[in-house]
Amino acid sequence: MRAKAQLRSFVLAAVMAALPFAGAAEAANTIAIDVATGKVLSQNNATQRWFPASTTKLMTAYLALKALEEGSAQLDTPVVMTRDAARQAPSKMGFPPGSVMRLDMALRMMLVKSANDVAYSIAQTLGGGSTEVFVGAMNRAAADLGMQDTHFINPNGLPGEGQYSSAKDLGLLAVAIRREFPAFTDYFSTEAITMGQAVIKNGNGLLGRYKGADGMKTGYICASGFNLVASATRDNRTIVAVVLGAEGPIVRERLAAEVIENGFNTNPRSIRETVQDLPHSEGPPVDVSAAICSAAGRTQRANERESEETRPETFGSPYMSELTRPPASVPVALGGAAAGRGFPAGISMVAAYGIPIPTPRPTDTGEAAAPARRALREGDADAMRPGADILGARIRVAGEAR
Secondary structure, rough: HHHHHHHHHHHHHHHHHOOOOOHHHHHEEEEEEOOOOOOOEEOOOOOOOOHHHHHHHHHHHHHHHHHHHHHHOOOEEEEEHHHHHHOOOOOEEEOOOEEEEEEHHHHHHHHHHOOOHHHHHHHHHHOOOOHHHHHHHHHHHHHHHHOOOOOOOOOOOOEEEEEEEEEHHHHHHHHHHHHHHHHHHHHOOOOOOEEEEEEOOOOOOOOOOOOOEEEEEEEOOOOOOOEEEEEEOOOOOOEEEEEHHHHHHHHHHHHHHHHHHHHHOOOOOOOOOHHHHHHOOOOEEOOHHHHHHHHHHHHHHHHHHHHHHOOOOHHHOOEOOOOOOOOOOOEEOEEOOOOEEEEEOOOOOOOOOOOOOOOOOOOOHHHHHHHHHHHHHHHHHHOOOOOOOHHHHHHHHHHHHH
């Protein structure tokens, strides 16, 4: 019996060694997709529901690019930092309420800094002042893309009940972005942004270190572990990879590089299964808080950082190299936007933001004057509502259909 057990163990070990990503499979949920064909080059637990964390911002960016494509928003559309947006938890830019930025600048800040306050402001702008309307649009877009294991409750990925996705679904979203908006690839591959003297680096460690890396978004909360939606292009072939639930950023980047590299070494013609062929899942998302945010988890990440100082290979990966130059950066700033309701073009701060505009008392009295006063007050409120003139009619119809 012992000999048979040893034989079974040997066979199992040999089979696992022959499988791609055998070691990686224990670390996180992963998928690699050939963008041109949609073929699944590899996957491990790709349909398991997971907390997306800040990879949620890819859907916020997707809807913003849709608005640009449709002409309902422009690159210089004003995005106003509202009080609700400014109250969002970090990571954030920390702008005071009333700050005004261009939409293209806001997208850079959101994707590089992973700014939760800016993501919220973008949602309010494109949602006609309502994040609820925008989140509804996020979920409709997810359904249209076939993201059956995804539900959003906010535009930035901050933790909350009812927010979940999967490696498969985030892969579908990433493929859609790469296919539909090739002109905006550099928004997702920006290595850093500069604001004044400050340099803010992208958290995606593959950029500048992995050959061909060109996107897309990181994510982290205690419940999710360390997430990454990554992409790379070589010889006119693009691969999207998703890693969910890694133990730390170094492990995440190392695993993503391995998954993508193996993808480039796989011929999609030898594969029949597409990402749409994968089944969907059920139940609540997995919560790994106990492992990630425990003392043991923090110690493990600290040990990884210490090991990095003496490793001969960057992040312990044979596929990555050290970034020996300053990160390529794009300058961002407040101001420079088109005019908005109640403020002129080019300003960086709305004066007396949030303070109701006084209205003169009408000379006439009685019930006949009440509708006029009420309409005036409602008009003032609409004028101060960020994004009231963006996607107005279409968003109102969508909101009524919810």
